[in-house]
Amino acid sequence: MTALMLMTxxxxxxxxxxxSALIGDFELTGVGAGAAIALFxxxxxxxxxxxxVDFFTANRSEAFNYRLDRLGDVLMAIIxxxxxxxxxAAAINAVDTMGASMLLGFxxxxxxxxMAIPFGIxxxxxxxxxxxxxxxxxxxxx
Numbered sequence: 001m002t003a004l005m006l007m008t009x010x011x012x013x014x015x016x017x018x019x020s021a022l023i024g025d026f027e028l029t030g031v032g033a034g035a036a037i038a039l040f041x042x043x044x045x046x047x048x049x050x051x052x053v054d055f056f057t058a059n060r061s062e063a064f065n066y067r068l069d070r071l072g073d074v075l076m077a078i079i080x081x082x083x084x085x086x087x088x089a090a091a092i093n094a095v096d097t098m099g100a101s102m103l104l105g106f107x108x109x110x111x112x113x114x115m116a117i118p119f120g121i122x123x124x125x126x127x128x129x130x131x132x133x134x135x136x137x138x139x140x141x142x
Contacts, residue, residue, distance in 0.1 A: 004032045024104040031101075031111050040113040041122045045076060045129070075132035080123035087116035 008029060011022040044050055047070075056064050091112035095101070099108035 001032070001036050004029055004036075024101070024106075027101045027104055027106060031106060034111065035114040038118045040118075041080070042118050042125055045080075045122045045125045048129075050076070068128055073126045077123050077126035077130060080119045080126060084116050084120035084123055085121060087112045091116060 007022070007025060011025040014020045014022060050072075054065075057068060060068075091109045094108035094112055099106070100106060
């Protein structure tokens with residue numbers, strides 16, 4: 001992300017001061033930001049650091065909130081499994097059609113693969129968190 005920020009600053013400065021543009025800066029920013037977001041998702045799920053809006057559940061019992069969090073883990077597993085599947089399908093399609101970015105010719109399959117793998121890992125982490133927490137020794141049973 002730091003490299004993307006420096007590239008964007010360079011591009012803006014050169015465009016505004018020297019009337020010279022960095023070709024493909026928007027493409028590289030999109031690819032880099034998408035990959036960075038996807039690559040941080042497994043760590044985010046592992047640490048349970050997703051955004052939680054507890055406005056409606058702040059007054060509920062700890063056991064209720066615990067069960068709701070486990071339901072969230074199940075939903076996250078399903079959503080990220082679907083995202084991984086669709087990114088994999090898009091990567092296969094990009095290889096078959098030789099899809100590439102417009103200005104730089106950057107292969108699209110690399111972008112989709114860089115997202116499919118971390119999304120799959122995130123789905124596995126969320127599923128394991130949901131399965132482990134529904135064991136007989138979970139907090140909600142007590």
